[in-house]
Amino acid sequence: MTVVVSLHDAGRVHDGVHALKGVNLEVSAGELVAVMGPSGSGKSTLLNLAGGLDRPTSGTVRIEGEDLAGVKDLAVVRRGRVGYVFQDLNLIPSLTAAENVMLPRELDGVSAGKARKEALAVLAELSLGDLADDFPEELSGGQRQRVAIARALVGERRLLLADEPTGALDTATGDGILGLLRGRCDAGAAVLLVTHEPRYAAWADRVVFLRDGEIADSTDVPLESAR
Numbered sequence: 736m737t738v739v740v741s742l743h744d745a746g747r748v749h750d751g752v753h754a755l756k757g758v759n760l761e762v763s764a765g766e767l768v769a770v771m772g773p774s775g776s777g778k779s780t781l782l783n784l785a786g787g788l789d790r791p792t793s794g795t796v797r798i799e800g801e802d803l804a805g806v807k808d809l810a811v812v813r814r815g816r817v818g819y820v821f822q823d824l825n826l827i828p829s830l831t832a833a834e835n836v837m838l839p840r841e842l843d844g845v846s847a848g849k850a851r852k853e854a855l856a857v858l859a860e861l862s863l864g865d866l867a868d869d870f871p872e873e874l875s876g877g878q879r880q881r882v883a884i885a886r887a888l889v890g891e892r893r894l895l896l897a898d899e900p901t902g903a904l905d906t907a908t909g910d911g912i913l914g915l916l917r918g919r920c921d922a923g924a925a926v927l928l929v930t931h932e933p934r935y936a937a938w939a940d941r942v943v944f945l946r947d948g949e950i951a952d953s954t955d956v957p958l959e960s961a962r
């Protein structure tokens with residue numbers, strides 16, 4: 736299987752705090768890896784490095800074989816290859832749901848017409864088709880969460896990163912989101928999912944446990960689990 740993202744001995748120091756220490760991790764196409772661990776163990780830092788939102792202070796991060804240390808503008812790598820669902824939803828309040836989802840594609844040079852078509856298709860997949868022209872403030876918390884997820888999924892990105900994507904959602908909707916991530920994964924994406932919930936980790940192929948910035952354990956999830 737093609738390795739989509741790899742961290743080699745990757746570390747990140749924030750103001751003297753070792754948020755991540757010498758982490759080695761590879762996620763291949765078709766693989767969903769759940770990242771678990773106590774608060775402050777480095778889960779978000781790991782996701783930020785894997786997605787090129789932040790650079791390591793030691794070690795190497797590669798996305799589809801490309802060493803990010805040699806990339807001047809990480810935004811280009813992110814927009815084209817990485818979908819990221821943030822903990823805070825980060826929707827732009829002055830744009831409709833569809834426009835929020837279209838934005839990363841338009842920034843990539845896709846025409847407005849094509850970007851809208853893609854956005855409407857993903858929104859429909861997330862049962863948000865009727866709300867495409869609503870603004871974030873007109874949506875419920877759960878609906879906003881799903882729009883943020885639609886924005887991460889649009890455009891066939893090879894690497895999807897989700898930081899507690901089910902946080903504001905009820906169990907049924909959360910299961911729906913996991914099903915979607917799993918579907919993208921089975922279609923060839925690599926997915927890294929931070930979650931505190933074992934029921935969601937059961938959808939993963941592998942669970943990585945972080946403690947004090949290090950991988951304390953890594954376990955393959957048996958196929959007969961919740962999936």
Ligand SMILES: Nc1ncnc2c1ncn2[C@@H]1O[C@H](COP(=O)(O)OP(=O)(O)OP(=O)(O)O)[C@@H](O)[C@H]1O
Binds near residue numbers: 753
């Ligand atoms: N920008 C920053 N500046 C200073 N310290 C930071 C920064 N980001 C993270 N840290 C520190 O790095 C460590 C790891 O943080 P991180 O957010 O990655 O953990 P986490 O496992 O995602 O936590 P949580 O589950 O609470 O979100 C913590 O000690 C945190 O205080």
